[in-house]
Amino acid sequence: MTHAAPPPRMSAPLLARTIAAWLVTLVIFFPLGWLVATAFKTELQAISVPPLFVWKPTLENFAEVQDRSNYLLFAANSLITSVVSTLLGLALAAPAAYSMAFFRGSRTRGVLMWMLSTKMMPAVGALVPIYVLAQTTGLLDTRLLLTIIFTLSNLPIMVWMLYSHFKDIPHEILEAARMDGASLWQEFRRVLLPLVLGGLASTGLLCLVLAWNEAFWSLNLTSAKAGTLAGLIASYSSPEGLFWAKLSAASLLAIAPIVVIGWFSQKQLVQGLTFGAVK
Amino acid sequence: MKRLVPRMLLVPAVGTLFLWMIVPLAMTIYFSLVSYNLMEPGDHEFVGIDNFAFFLTDPSFYVAIGNTLLLLGSVVVITVLSGIFMALLIDQPFPGRGIVRVLLISPFFVMPTVNALMWKHMMMNPIYGVLAQVWEVFGAKPIDWMTDHPLFSVILMVAWQWLPFATLIFMTALQSMNREQLEASRMDGATYLQQVRYLYLPHLGRSIAVVIMIEAIFLMSVFAEIFTTTGGGPGDASTNVAFLIFKEALLNFDVGVASAGALFAVVLANIAAIFLIRLVGKNLDR
Numbered sequence: 199m200t201h202a203a204p205p206p207r208m209s210a211p212l213l214a215r216t217i218a219a220w221l222v223t224l225v226i227f228f229p230l231g232w233l234v235a236t237a238f239k240t241e242l243q244a245i246s247v248p249p250l251f252v253w254k255p256t257l258e259n260f261a262e263v264q265d266r267s268n269y270l271l272f273a274a275n276s277l278i279t280s281v282v283s284t285l286l287g288l289a290l291a292a293p294a295a296y297s298m299a300f301f302r303g304s305r306t307r308g309v310l311m312w313m314l315s316t317k318m319m320p321a322v323g324a325l326v327p328i329y330v331l332a333q334t335t336g337l338l339d340t341r342l343l344l345t346i347i348f349t350l351s352n353l354p355i356m357v358w359m360l361y362s363h364f365k366d367i368p369h370e371i372l373e374a375a376r377m378d379g380a381s382l383w384q385e386f387r388r389v390l391l392p393l394v395l396g397g398l399a400s401t402g403l404l405c406l407v408l409a410w411n412e413a414f415w416s417l418n419l420t421s422a423k424a425g426t427l428a429g430l431i432a433s434y435s436s437p438e439g440l441f442w443a444k445l446s447a448a449s450l451l452a453i454a455p456i457v458v459i460g461w462f463s464q465k466q467l468v469q470g471l472t473f474g475a476v477k
Numbered sequence: 478m479k480r481l482v483p484r485m486l487l488v489p490a491v492g493t494l495f496l497w498m499i500v501p502l503a504m505t506i507y508f509s510l511v512s513y514n515l516m517e518p519g520d521h522e523f524v525g526i527d528n529f530a531f532f533l534t535d536p537s538f539y540v541a542i543g544n545t546l547l548l549l550g551s552v553v554v555i556t557v558l559s560g561i562f563m564a565l566l567i568d569q570p571f572p573g574r575g576i577v578r579v580l581l582i583s584p585f586f587v588m589p590t591v592n593a594l595m596w597k598h599m600m601m602n603p604i605y606g607v608l609a610q611v612w613e614v615f616g617a618k619p620i621d622w623m624t625d626h627p628l629f630s631v632i633l634m635v636a637w638q639w640l641p642f643a644t645l646i647f648m649t650a651l652q653s654m655n656r657e658q659l660e661a662s663r664m665d666g667a668t669y670l671q672q673v674r675y676l677y678l679p680h681l682g683r684s685i686a687v688v689i690m691i692e693a694i695f696l697m698s699v700f701a702e703i704f705t706t707t708g709g710g711p712g713d714a715s716t717n718v719a720f721l722i723f724k725e726a727l728l729n730f731d732v733g734v735a736s737a738g739a740l741f742a743v744v745l746a747n748i749a750a751i752f753l754i755r756l757v758g759k760n761l762d763r
Contacts, residue, residue: 208572216571222563226640227580230587232607233595245605294490301483309491311758316498318750320698322719323743326726326735327504330515350497357490382482411588413701418727431590432705435597442598442605449591460586461579467642468649471691473757476646476684 236446244442259447269448272430276452279341279426280409283348284402290349291356292398296390298357299364300372310361314473317354321414332419341424344416348409355408356401359470363397400466403459407467410456427452502743508736515730528737537713537721538738545717545745548632549696553689555636560643560688565677568651578648585641589701596634597623597706627707627715634702639695643688650684651677683756690753697746718742 238255337343413428434445511521601622609619698719709716726735
């Protein structure tokens with residue numbers, strides 16, 4: 199029989215730091231953990247005093263959320279608007295970023311800074327005109343409108359992220375391809391695309407997260423037809439109805455996929471939201 | 478030809494962004510100068526600066542400015558200080574560091590409406606909420622957060638959401654610390670606090686500035702948290718400038734006044750933006 203090696207002894211400062219870090223983390227994470235727990239309780243258990251920490255989990259909330267509020271429609275709206283706006287944004291941003299990274303001109307810097315400045319406009323500044331435009335064109339409460347707005351509001355971040363990816367690709371590779379007589383399209387398709395696929399994916403993921411979680415435009419421009427999950431959850435805000443378990447179940451379904459994607463796009467988040475100012 | 482193609486590739490992105498910026502801006506400027514209510518059909522009469530005068534003399538406006546700055550300032554202070562603390566705490570390896578990172582970062586990916594309702598109901602409800610239960614354990618009278626401390630409640634929610642962002646930025650910045658310098662200072666007998674004061678904090682200076690400015694831009698127009706929890710109330714107690722403009726536009730249907738307010742918000746945001754753009758611009762030249 200072999201004996202397992204005794205666990206390495208922790209030094210006192212390390213032990214203290216470990217305990218402190220875990221304690222603070224658990225406090226910060228607690229509300230989210232509690233939300234997950236409540237999603238698997240009955241409505242009575244959800245408001246029990248004192249709070250229940252041990253119970254028999256139930257799945258009934260998840261079924262009821264669909265019956266009560268047509269959850270799937272809102273989920274579909276969220277999915278369609280965020281995915282389509284991300285793809286559209288990539289299609290617009292990639293050529294621009296490519297052009298600026300590889301054919302740097304005297305105005306490139308100005309264009310980049312100008313794009314950044316459009317992202318700094320507060321959304322509420324454009325609320326009135328966008329609302330009036332949407333009303334006159336009959337686009338109010340449509341997925342099309344929301345998709346367009348998500349695309350445009352994420353476009354500067356996408357151009358910036360892709361630009362910083364493209365900038366790191368050595369020009370010599372493209373020069374070599376050009377020497378060998380590759381056309382611009384071939385150069386893009388055969389040489390560049392394989393190199394930037396990772397950058398495109400991470401940019402896309404971040405913008406997916408941002409579009410999925412977007413609340414300002416969804417709350418103001420959509421309701422029953424094109425409403426997203428952010429809007430559906432907001433409809434649970436009534437003070438009288440204590441439907442905490444259903445609220446939690448609906449919330450859990452709305453955030454789970456995106457939180458998981460978020461874990462994987464931490465680095466891109468830092469890069470994208472700070473426009474490369476922190477590396 | 479060689480120069481034309483790259484330019485053409487720029488056109489779609491630049492063109493759409495230009496429209497996205499200029500059309501709303503031009504419309505907002507026009508609306509701010511006319512009398513325009515969505516409920517009153519008819520000509521839009523030119524009224525000069527009346528809308529601005531109305532917006533600026535509304536007592537709610539000054540309350541909203543105060544609330545905006547208080548909300549922004551508090552969240553920035555809370556997240557920067559706790560963010561630095563958290564980043565230093567988990568900078569060195571310890572058992573479970575990977576899991577801690579994942580748990581810590583999660584709140585940032587929770588959509589604002591979920592964040593708001595989770596706090597409003599499950600945490601802050603004065604009878605059944607977790608905080609009320611904790612208060613009772615200590616023999617204190619539970620607080621009716623939404624009624625008695627509406628703005629503070631919103632601050633708490635927003636800070637909870639943005640703490641991971643600050644922590645993540647500081648964590649990233651700490652990874653580029655000069656380890657040899659740290660080691661050398663330790664050899665020379667520097668205490669941890671001295672290291673924090675003379676090595677860590679100066680190193681973080683730039684990222685602190687970035688966090689402050691980015692939070693300033695996003696938090697100037699906090700909306701969903703207020704919309705879903707307090708509705709700006711009671712009274713104007715938790716109304717910020719963004720919410721006030723929303724109320725003028727979509728609750729009072731006064732497009733003219735809302736546009737005047739919107740121009741004001743744009744100016745406010747630009748003050749923070751100028752500094753950030755300078756900082757990022759410097760980075761671009763390297």
